Amino acid sequence: MELPTWDEVLKIAEDFGNETYPTLIAIIAIAVYSGFVFMFYRVLAKKDLITLDLSKYADDFGGKIKKYLRSMLFVVQYIVVIPILIAFWTLVLAAILTLLSNSDDHARNALIATAVVGAVRILAYWTEELSRDVAKMLPFAVLGVFLVDSTSVKWNEFQELLSSLPQLAESFISSLILLAILETLLRIATTIRRIRSKRWKRKRMQKELSRKTGRKVADIKEDIRDDGSLNLSAGADVEELQNVVEDAVEDLLEEANEGL
Known part of the structure; x- marks a missing residue:
């Protein structure tokens, strides 16, 4: 080739x-x-x-x-x-x-x-x-x-x-x-x-806290705005409420800051 x-x-x-x-x-x-x-x-x-x-x-x-x-x-x-x-x-x-x-x-x-x-x-x-x-x-x-x-x-x-x-x-x-x-x-x-x-979610969380603690929503918001913690005056089921409170505190504080 x-x-x-x-x-x-x-x-x-x-x-x-x-x-x-x-x-x-x-x-x-x-x-x-x-x-x-x-x-x-x-x-x-x-x-x-x-x-x-x-x-x-x-x-x-x-x-x-x-x-x-x-x-x-x-x-x-x-x-x-x-x-x-x-x-x-x-x-x-x-x-x-x-x-x-x-x-x-x-x-x-x-x-x-x-x-x-x-x-x-x-x-x-x-x-x-x-x-x-x-x-x-x-x-x-x-x-x-x-x-x-x-x-x-x-x-x-x-x-x-x-x-x-x-x-x-x-x-x-x-x-x-x-x-x-x-x-x-x-x-x-x-x-x-x-x-x-976000406001609807916060209101729903507030109502859940109110139902579990037996307190008014206005009182719950006032507590969290004062010192960032919830005064559990109901005295019962504190451990059960702790997780709910921790989830709600950040949103409620943010709502308070937005109102300033």
């Missing part, structure tokens, strides 16, 4: 590279795009887009200053920072639609991106699993259509989108303001629900 010459080996390697180069590029592009979409939908579908608790910086102050700072930090975190993040991901989704979809209507692409992001944010406050499914649905669907249709990336459409941003800015900003209002309302509703749930 005659071995190929060096030139023949180079020719075979060159032909192999020319044949497999498009496939290799497609593999890398799909992997990179899928990784980006993975990061995109996992971040966007979280209930808390950022885990930074800015309100802790107000704990060094007291009285009205503390309440004022907590309110200001709430505004910065949930009405400024988070809407900016949502706007960024909306622009990313609009860019994906512009580059890969067959639609040349940039206003429609922006509308679809805003609608999807808004739906994802609503679902994130209900169940993050469903919000993740919705967040990844459109990017992967666009990728599937792009691969099946064998179209090319429309960089000229993307450039046209950038050039037409001033005309789209008014409607797009209105959509972003809508998303910011929606996010703020969802956060406020969730906070109110959490506070009401």
Whole structure:
């Protein structure tokens, strides 16, 4: 068997590279795009887009200053920072639609991106699993259509989108303001629900203590606010009540602090 010459080996390697180069590029592009979409939908579908608790910086102050700072930090975190993040991901989704979809209507692409992001944010406050499914649905669907249709990336459409941003800015900003209002309302509703749930739990614990000790709820709360312990004047079943009291003291003290 005659071995190929060096030139023949180079020719075979060159032909192999020319044949497999498009496939290799497609593999890398799909992997990179899928990784980006993975990061995109996992971040966007979280209930808390950022885990930074800015309100802790107000704990060094007291009285009205503390309440004022907590309110200001709430505004910065949930009405400024988070809407900016949502706007960024909306622009990313609009860019994906512009580059890969067959639609040349940039206003429609922006509308679809805003609608999807808004739906994802609503679902994130209900169940993050469903919000993740919705967040990844459109990017992967666009990728599937792009691969099946064998179209090319429309960089000229993307450039046209950038050039037409001033005309789209008014409607797009209105959509972003809508998303910011929606996010703020969802956060406020969730906070109110959490506070009401905690208060209901505390009241139930107080009623349980009242039933076991034979004392009024007001007297129990007064004891715990005074020194953090319960005066078991009933005198019976002290050991049985001890576990219940220990579970309740922390919540009741927290309730007292919130009232200050």
